[in-house]
Amino acid sequence: MNDLKTTQLDLNKRSLLANSLIAKVAVPGPFLFPLDYLCSAQEDLLTERLATYNLPVVGGRVWVPFRNKKILGLVMQLSDSADYELAKIKVIDEVVDSEPLFTQGQLSLFNWASQYYHEPIGEVISAALPKRLRMGEPAEIQGATYWSLTDLGETVSESSLPKNASRQKSVLECFKQGLLAGQPLLNSSDLSQDSDHWRPVLKKFMESGWLQESKGPCLRETQYPKSPNHRLNKEQQTAVDQVVSTLESKGSSDSSFGTFLLQGITGSGKTEVYLGMIEAVLALGKQALVLVPEIGLTPQMVARFEAQLQTRVASLHSGLNDSERHCAWHLIRTGQVKVLLGTRSAIFTPFQGLGICIIDEEHDLSYKQQEGFRYSARDLMIRRAFEEKIPVVLGSATPSFESLHNVNKGRYKHLQLKQRAGNAKLPSLKLLDIRGEKIQEGVSRPLQTAMKSCLEQGEQVLLFLNRRGFAPVLMCHDCGWQASCPSCDANMTLHTGQPNDYLQCHHCGEQSAAPEVCPSCEGAEFIKVGQGTERLQEAIESWFPDNSVLRIDRDTTRLKGKMAELTGIAQRGEADILIGTQMLAKGHHFPNVTLVGILDIDQGLFSADYRAPERMAQLILQVAGRAGRAEKQGEVLIQTHQPDHPLLTTLITQGYDAFAQQALSERIYAKLPPQNYQILIRAEASYPQDVMNFLQSLKAGLELNQQKLTGEAENPSQVEFWGPVAAPMLRRQGRYRFQLLLQSPKRTLLHQLLAEMEPHIYKSPLARKVRWSIDVDPQEMM
8 A cells, every 4th residue: 555655656746747847947147047957867757766856846946067066046937848958958956945935926026127137037036045045055044042141250340351351351241231231142243243353252251151052033032112102193194094095905906006105304204104004014914125225224223113013123234144134034034024124135035925115215326236236126126016016115305306207107106294293393404605715624614603503502513524534635745646546547535544544445445554755756745635524523623622523434334333323322412513424314313413514515516427416406405304303493504616506596495396396307308317218338347448349349239239120220219329438437446447328218129129139248259358237227327
């Protein structure tokens, strides 16, 4: 009887293999389509090995042979037909997953992204998988390691440690503070916030019997402080109701999908609206995905979400280690956690039952991946919501022109919040005409006077300068020599450091010690030209010696947890003057800031990039939104040499909507996006002629294909070719860069033309001499 069951099992398995013999596997590399692999060798069909053979599953990982090595791939499809002769197709080495990691709908999203962004499908899959899963580790995570003080460890004092053992003291203090705070168990993430070199100390403490190790959940269970009940105002409740109504009226197959643009002035309580929507989704047993532009915003938002929702919130961003990312991915995929808050890469996370997608600050440039797989997280989120038939909410005080254009066309539903939450009032915006004005270290006299008055009233000041470092140019006073980067067409920025000053290129990262004498004339006197946040801080501290100054930029927030620490100091009012770059412009709540000074904004009016005025206006209003967020009236002073510029005056006097419609009409008249669609092809090489040969050959092929597709030499809907031309920065990291821009009013024609040409690009001998990339819907021309 048992033999009969075994025989029947073999027959069933053989039948399944016969019908699903070929696995279409997405592997990393320049492959536009999945590669064919045999599920099992033909001789296995007649041997006992088949009985123990695990069948690959669609959406699961497999190890496959490729050339002389073994690589990990994802099964996209099982088929009974192959693109090549069976004799030439290799066999899958090992099946990793017995259950799919991704649903058919999620695989459909990956295929769409591969085709739309003209990216090899294997590279799309690599972006979707956490690093540990790309290495073949199990999808299930077995918890995390925690450490706590033993009874002996609790008796150890810092004074008993060697005087120079600063790391040991720091780690011991971390455990002592955790004990006092009711959190005796610490994991690697907790320890990394205080020190980068805690592992050797931990080992020593373990050997001394001061610490003990235990296993626990990969995401710590915590007690969530209950936030005060916040009643939504009429505008907020209307916005929540409109989105929630699509969830409750789900009748037809796609009735729940809809794209909503939530435009709310800074301080209007957009986060409260998000929370109201998420509460409704959780009540239906569904999950929520929320994207934020900066990792610096995630800790405070996670805490706020957990307090309001009274449930665990997972986060995904580049500031986490591999274990933490794997943990969040696993908990969301298995439905153990209902809310995920992350940066752009979180868009690929598999959910058990996704109910809503929300993207905060949807206009932000950080949602566009600028290297490798150049996707837009905002656009992918809309596509994902469409695939999963759920609503998607785009939130911003200063929406992108693309989103406003879609509202004008009726594609998006417009939700507006026109008043600040509570009793807060909008700050007043004023242009400071600094033409002919005496400027000290980038600050005008009227701004200094306003700062003094504000500080005398016990209020905080925020100075915004979007340039870190001490000075952007170091120049010899005798001969005019400038410290330029040896690898880029750019000057190196001077930074003040310990023990010596140093130069750094902000484009390639090159660093060198600041010279003591001029390399050109051996002169010893240098001029520090231009303004950076370090130099501004030095000047402000000398002008206001009785006030504390806090600088927040990339240099001061390098260590893990430092951003949260510094913004916490600012929020508690422990610093009188805040100096920062655009890191401070987004989402932070500083209730005591009543004066904001914006020092250098004119470059946005005259940039070669047609998007520069849009970015300038968004930045101004985002920074301005940090003022007057409590009951005190805020004031924003904008220094400019162009007080009569029409776009700038429209922004200040009539607001962002008027500015956007005026600038958007100019874009449409010039036939620039969002009126037309663009694809930018970039290429770089050590020799400029190699790049030009490649792009010129590509252009010729595209033009030839265009004539075949359109059937006419002249066609109003055909693709325009701009270039090839040198990139705005010709040389970067020692390589010469050129680009070719494709533009058309018909998106389908643009993509069809490039898709026809793409296989030839990969086979071209000219392409082997250059690095090239395709950027669909480019946001930057650099």
